[in-house]
Amino acid sequence: MSATSEGPRPPAGTAPSSPRPSVTERHGPWLGEGNPEDVTEGAAVSGTHDYRAAFRAATLPMAVVDHEGLIVTANEALSALVGIAAAALTAQSASDLVDLAADGRTWHAYREVLHGRRSRFRCTRRLKHPDGRSMWAEITVVPMPATEADGGSDGDSRIGDGDSDDGTRGAADGNRPPGQVLLSVADVSDRRELQKQLRHLQMHDPVTRLPNRTLFFERLSAVLETPPYQDDSFPGRGRIGLCYLDLDGFKAVNDTLGHRIGDRLLAAVAARLTDCAEQEGPHPTGAPLVARLGGDEFAILVEESTGTQQLTDLARTVLAALQKPFDLAGQRLSVSASIGVVERPVAGTSATGLMQAADTTLYWAKADGKARWTVFDPERNAHRMTRQALSSNLRPAVERGEFTIEYQPLVGMADGVVRGVEALVRWNHPQFGMLSPNRFVAIAEEDGSIVQLGRWVLRAACRQARRWQLDHPAEPPLFISVNVAVRQVWDSDLVTDVAEILAETGLDPALLQLELTESAVMGSAGRPLQALQSLSDMGVRIAIDDFGTGYSNLAYLSRLPVSVLKLDGAFVHGFRYEDGTHPSPADETIVEAMVQLAHRLGLTVTAECVETAGQAERLRRIGCDTGQGWLYSRAVAPERIAELLGARALEA
Structure with missing residues (x-):
């Protein structure tokens, strides 16, 4: 049956004197050169008188089949393949011998050739040899050409007893009269095995041997x-689960010990992951699929998941397995992993959506401290998606004019007179409505858009302060306090921006106060310190916001060009009576000490989050200079501040 061995080619026009191993070479002059289809088509068009002998002696199994699908004649090679004498094959159904009715598409295509509506047909089938071994066979069916013997009564008269056409008559218009067809069966087992091996190499990781x-x-x-089906013995029908994991600190192994040790570690990790997957209970789909997705990322796919509990149990098993040290080439290594767990119904789930959820959850696991598993949380994901939506729209929103500024009064503690206002930016988002700074400022700092936004706020606030001054010339001018992010100091020429805006708006530098957080100011050196010093030399006041919650390096204050300390509201909250209890003595002592120190350094002190008259009285008694909070006013529109300018004093 072999169709791969070699032998000399006989001269054209003569029958071979002895069998030759290669059908392609033996019958080339009669049957055509090339693949089995060429052999079949060549056999159909050969005009030599010895065609019948070549057909019968060919090592390629072949049969002539009539338009009803019954065998007219078969050669010995086909007889050997199916284990039935050649004479006994006559009038048998060819499709039954080579399993052509196994599926509807194959059967339909085969019948189309028989009925003259298709020029050729080819398929691959797995057949059983009489000796018990199986083989992959490529079955080709092509029409036989019409000959002068078409009207003869001899069943073999169409094979080699007359001239033939090119084998395509009637095929072009799809209306060839039904006739005989030539069916050939080529053993392609070796080719299939090679394809299988190549596919395995293409579909598996060479380091870990995982998919x-x-x-x-x-x-x-x-x-x-695949549509789900019901099975009471496996309640997870129609659900899918995924553990997406990334090794923590693997890059350090590669960098310090080299890629050879790193690869061995990956292989060892893969083996443990496979063991963990095989420990899962009985499943109709077998053990979960463990795959290496690249680098130090692995995935465990659980088909027919029974729920989140199954996935979290598997994640715990994996973490426990990886906690045990690895002994590799004399190196004792430890490694941990972060795992994102996702479990959901198959219906309505896409591969992209599942992997995005898994990737997000893996990120959460790392952000939460690594060496842990985290389950996908729709609410947390919605928050993340909102952040992404806000981040992608921040810069365009500035250009579209979606931001507005509200102003909160800063009031003298001794007389209740409004001394200045703090500019608080708001985002009038078309989808999410009016957003306060805590919803988007941190995002703006992360992606750098805070520089553009901060410049806009500074210009708008200074312009508004100057307008109040011009509209109320008889009133002492209000100072304007504007928040500045650390990134504005590092990533932009803040000093130049401030100088240009002050010149543009005509605002006195002494009426501008810039607020930076304590953590941003403490430890400032180089460019940040130079910028703060230049701004102070210009006459701009520098305030430290939320003082007392960061580094609280009080000695450093003497070396910074700071004018104002704004006490964090956490200390002020301790000044109020709650549920009949007394205020915190410790908070009061701490605030009193900070106020006294600030005054000795020549700084003024502003208390934030003042909400009650009792708080205001105690803060005034301690020595706070100005207060800010709901007791006096919430952040309001510019028009409301203009109304307050007439009264100036706010009742506490």
Whole structure:
């Protein structure tokens, strides 16, 4: 049956004197050069008188089949393949011998050739040899050409007893009269095995021998595309789970010990992950699929998941397995992993959506401290998606004019007179409504858009302060306090921006106060310190916001060009009576000490979050200079501040 051995080619026009191993070479002059299809088509068009002998002696199994699908004649090679004498094959159904009715598409295509509506047909089938071994066979069916013997009564008269056409008559217009067809069966087992080996190499990671990213997504897509069916013994029908894990600190292993040790560690990790997957209970789909997706990332796919509990149990098992040290080439290594766990119904789930959720959850696991598993949380994900939406729209929002500024009064503690206002930016988002600074400022600092936004706030606030001054010339001018992010100091020329804006708006530098957080100011050196000093030399006041919650390096205050300390509201909260209890003596003592120290350094003190008259009285008695909070006023529109300018004094 072999169709791969070699032998000399006989001269054209003569029958071979002895069998030759290669069908392609033996019958080239009669049957055509090339693949089995060429052999079949060549056999159909050969005009030599010895065609019948070549057909019968060919090592390629072949049969002539009539338009009803019954065998007219078969050669000895086909007889040997199916284990039935050649004469006994006559009038048998060819499709039964080579399993052509196994699926509807194959059967339909085969019948189309028989009925003259298709020019050729080819398929691959796994057949059983009489000796018990199986083989992969490529079955080719092509029409036989019409000959002068078409009207003869001899069943073999169409094979080699007359001239033939080119084998395509009637095929072009799809209306060839039904006739005989030539069916050939080529053993392609070796080719299939080679293809199988090549596919294995393409679909598996060479380091860990696990399925790679390509095979993982192929399997995942197949699972999601397969409709679920009910089975009471396995309640997880129609659900899917994924553990997506990343090794913590693996890069350090590669960098310090080299990629050879790193690869061995990956292989050892893969073996433990496989063991963990195989420990899962009985499942109709077998053990979960473990794959290496690239680098130090692995995935464990659980088909027919029974719920989140199954996935978290598997994640715990994995973490416990990885806690045990690895002994590799004399190196004793420890490694941990962060795992994102996702479990959901197959219906409505896409491969992309599942992997995005898993990737997000893995990020949470690392952000939460690593060496842990984290389950996907829709609410947390919604918050993340909101952050992404806000981040992508921050810069365009400034250009579209979606930001506004409200102003909160800063009031003298001794007389209740409004001394200045703090500018608080708001985002009038078209989808999420009016957003306070805590919803978007941190995002702006992360992506750098705070520089553009901060410049806009500074210009708008200074312009508004100057307008109040011009509209109320008889009133002492209000100073304007504007928050400045650390990134504005580092990533922009803040000093130049401030100088240009003051010149543009005509505002006196003494009426501008810039607020920076304590953690941003403490430890300032180099460019930040130079910028603060230049601003102070310009006449701009520098205030430390939320003082007392950061580094609280009081000695450093003497070396900074700071004019104002704003006490964090956490201390002020301790001044109020709650549920009939007395205020915190410790908070009062701490605030009193900070106020006295600030005054000795020549600084003024502002208390934030003043909400009650009792708080205001105690803060005034301690010596705070100005207060800010709901007791006096919430942040309001510029028009409301203009109204307050007439009264100036706010009742506490």
